[in-house]
Amino acid sequence: MTHLTNADLHCHSVVSDGTLTPEELAPRAKTNGVELWALTDHDEVGGQERAAAAARQVGLPYLTGAEISVTFANVTVHIVGLGFDPTDRALVNGLRQTRGGREERARQMGVELARAGIPGAFEGAMKYVGNPDLISRSHFARYIVESGHCPDTNAVFRKYLAEGKPGFVPHRWANLGDAVKWITGAGGVAVIAHPARYKFTANEEFALFNEFRAHGGRGVEVVTGAHSQADYVKYAEFCSEFGLLASRGSDFHSPDESHTDLGKLPDLPGGVTPVWSLLESRIQ
Numbered sequence: 622m623t624h625l626t627n628a629d630l631h632c633h634s635v636v637s638d639g640t641l642t643p644e645e646l647a648p649r650a651k652t653n654g655v656e657l658w659a660l661t662d663h664d665e666v667g668g669q670e671r672a673a674a675a676a677r678q679v680g681l682p683y684l685t686g687a688e689i690s691v692t693f694a695n696v697t698v699h700i701v702g703l704g705f706d707p708t709d710r711a712l713v714n715g716l717r718q719t720r721g722g723r724e725e726r727a728r729q730m731g732v733e734l735a736r737a738g739i740p741g742a743f744e745g746a747m748k749y750v751g752n753p754d755l756i757s758r759s760h761f762a763r764y765i766v767e768s769g770h771c772p773d774t775n776a777v778f779r780k781y782l783a784e785g786k787p788g789f790v791p792h793r794w795a796n797l798g799d800a801v802k803w804i805t806g807a808g809g810v811a812v813i814a815h816p817a818r819y820k821f822t823a824n825e826e827f828a829l830f831n832e833f834r835a836h837g838g839r840g841v842e843v844v845t846g847a848h849s850q851a852d853y854v855k856y857a858e859f860c861s862e863f864g865l866l867a868s869r870g871s872d873f874h875s876p877d878e879s880h881t882d883l884g885k886l887p888d889l890p891g892g893v894t895p896v897w898s899l900l901e902s903r904i905q
């Protein structure tokens with residue numbers, strides 16, 4: 622399996638903040654030429670059985686996945702877990718705990734957005750939520766577009782939902798060490814998601830990679846929807862600097878919102894070792 626190139630190991634379904642079901646995603650991935658797939662819903666493994674079954678149906682090799690929200694140096698960082706046992710108690714409990722504060726945060730977002738001139742946002746966002754345990758900023762963004770306050774979800778984040786904007790409510794997520802431990806303790810591999818998206822200084826970024834490695838993290842997304850060509854080069858270099866393996870994933874959420882579709886990414890750059898070389902025995 623290590624010779625394959627079109628692995629897509631990062632995307633979302635209605636079980637978190639995507640708009641397609643696991644049963645819609647699997648055939649889409651297959652049609653787009655994906656050779657190894659993982660569904661990585663935010664803080665949630667409730668879609669894993671459905672995704673694995675849907676992948677089997679279309680003959681698509683599958684790895685379990687999740688994207689865990691972490692707070693590191695007061696910044697939200699995402700850690701993708703791959704190839705774990707989704708029934709592992711510590712992992713399941715850790716994810717439940719991580720999801721726990723989302724409803725309260727969302728109610729507060731509703732209050733802040735009303736103050737900023739958008740009433741009814743909590744109720745509006747709830748109409749888009751597929752999993753009551755997992756209300757996210759994306760659901761608010763869809764409602765704010767629907768109600769005519771912004772032309773698209775990217776504009777909503779820029780104006781209302783990004784850090785420091787009126788609808789942003791700070792939140793404390795899991796610890797980095799705990800998230801890595803939940804993943805590795807369940808037999809999986811931990812990967813830093815889309816590192817170029819974090820607003821870290823060089824020192825903070827170094828600390829993230831160092832600590833992640835020390836906790837037992839093994840991979841980093843090099844090729845992902847949010848990365849530029851320069852980011853591919855930078856994080857391929859980080860792979861050799863920190864002894865990490867490279868991952869690849871679109872971070873696809875929705876045909877209407879995502880600019881990178883499942884499997885429609887450049888290959889990993891030469892010289893890196895794909896993270897899926899560690900996961901051969903975990904492929905279903």
Ligand code: AMP
Binds near residue numbers: 756783874
């Ligand atoms: P949350 O976990 O509730 O904080 O929501 C985070 C989600 O919001 C991410 O996983 C993305 O799907 C989405 N998101 C974050 N920033 C942006 C952005 N600038 N543009 C579009 N979507 C974004």
Ligand code: MN
Binds near residue numbers: 638663
């Ligand atoms: Mn998301």
Ligand code: MN
Binds near residue numbers: 688814815
């Ligand atoms: Mn993410």
Ligand code: MN
Binds near residue numbers: 632633688872
């Ligand atoms: Mn994601």
